[in-house]
Ligand SMILES: [Zn+2]
């Protein structure tokens with residue numbers, strides 16, 4: 017499992033409820049998960065503790081190693 021890094025300062029992001037917090041620069045970020053093939057945002061499917069992703073555009077199931085994650089600053 018790879019850790020998420022702050023896009024601003026490259027500090028380690030800590031997962032909070034629905035957001036990610038950078039203790040280094042004290043900013044909060046939202047996570048976006050996109051398809052590795054078409055770049056569309058994917059749907060998160062949770063079942064039995066496992067998480068999979070579904071791309072409505074490609075009509076295919078994605079494992080968590082396939083999707084692309086990015087972090088975006090929350091506006092306050
Ligand atoms: Zn930071």
Ligand SMILES: [Zn+2]
Pocket residue numbers: 051052053054055056071072073074075
């Ligand atoms: Zn796709």
